[in-house]
Amino acid sequence: MPEDTSKTAVSSQFEELPDAPPRRRMKLTWTGRTGVCVVVFWAVIVVIGPWISPYHEADILDEALFIVPGSDDPYPATDFQPPSRVVWLGTDYLGRDTLSRTLWGARTTIGISLVSTLLAYLVGVTLGIAAAVGGGWLDSALSRFNDAFLSIPSIMLALVVIAAIGSTIPILIVLTGLIYATSVFRIARSLGLDVMVSDFVEAARVRGEGLWWIITREILPNVAMPMATDFGLRFVYIILFISSLSFLGLGVQPPQSDWGSMVRESLAGLPYGSIAPLVPALAIATLTISINLIVDDVSAHAGGRLAKRMI
Numbered sequence: 001m002p003e004d005t006s007k008t009a010v011s012s013q014f015e016e017l018p019d020a021p022p023r024r025r026m027k028l029t030w031t032g033r034t035g036v037c038v039v040v041f042w043a044v045i046v047v048i049g050p051w052i053s054p055y056h057e058a059d060i061l062d063e064a065l066f067i068v069p070g071s072d073d074p075y076p077a078t079d080f081q082p083p084s085r086v087v088w089l090g091t092d093y094l095g096r097d098t099l100s101r102t103l104w105g106a107r108t109t110i111g112i113s114l115v116s117t118l119l120a121y122l123v124g125v126t127l128g129i130a131a132a133v134g135g136g137w138l139d140s141a142l143s144r145f146n147d148a149f150l151s152i153p154s155i156m157l158a159l160v161v162i163a164a165i166g167s168t169i170p171i172l173i174v175l176t177g178l179i180y181a182t183s184v185f186r187i188a189r190s191l192g193l194d195v196m197v198s199d200f201v202e203a204a205r206v207r208g209e210g211l212w213w214i215i216t217r218e219i220l221p222n223v224a225m226p227m228a229t230d231f232g233l234r235f236v237y238i239i240l241f242i243s244s245l246s247f248l249g250l251g252v253q254p255p256q257s258d259w260g261s262m263v264r265e266s267l268a269g270l271p272y273g274s275i276a277p278l279v280p281a282l283a284i285a286t287l288t289i290s291i292n293l294i295v296d297d298v299s300a301h302a303g304g305r306l307a308k309r310m311i
Helices: 002-013 030-052 098-134 136-150 154-165 169-196 199-206 211-247 259-265 267-272 278-301 305-309
Strands: none
Touching: 030 098, 030 278, 098 136, 098 169, 098 211, 098 259, 098 278, 136 169, 154 169, 154 211, 169 211, 199 211, 211 259, 211 278, 259 267, 259 278
16 A cells, blocks of 8 residues: 555656657748758659650760851760750760760769658667666767777778779668768767657656657657758768769779769860869758758757757
């Protein structure tokens, strides 16, 4: 009896504790809506880009396409051609259509970056929440290992690994995902620790809820919004990281196109007024800036608290 009475007293103590915070409907400003429109545009291009491109990404255009009627030059140069009816955005250093390669490269660049980001979140969130919930030696071991891995410069680590085992798309995805999982781990652990000491989690424990119930019903729903916001930033970082590797010649290998390698390959055309290197650079800029506009809107909706946690 005394034991039952004590349980009743403890339960009544937590009866008036608040439940998890209610979800509020988020309204984007015009800048956020503009960002959403641009992101949706590139998402559509990822799906239909290769189908609407005038040429294949590896096609080197024939000289006959650029013969000007009445000209005495039967063999015109195909490299760094200016925009025309034949090639709307000109050609690159090998005479390949810039528009077609940009459309094909969207699937490669965005696809690799998206899968890498998902992998980073699968690993980072799983280990971060495990560290926050487990505490003790588990938290200490995972945090120390993560700090050691995070201390290695990402570009240097990628260069060493790619130089040792080569550069393929699966290797790029796994390598990038593991590199950025360290940052995801830190924010997931931080958010998880905050939720674990909340009143509604204490109330759930008093009610006798199990650990898995607390993780799935209390912790994950309350970290979903800040993690979704951080997902956008990580996606931007990974796009720039993949593009940087390709710019250095260690990312996606030719003849497959991606935006980073397209910039590097056509830099020699800038003195001749070619827009071939500017088109993929503009594609990277529009996508990353648009995602940042969305992230800023979501963070402002949360009172700026999310931005302080993003590392």
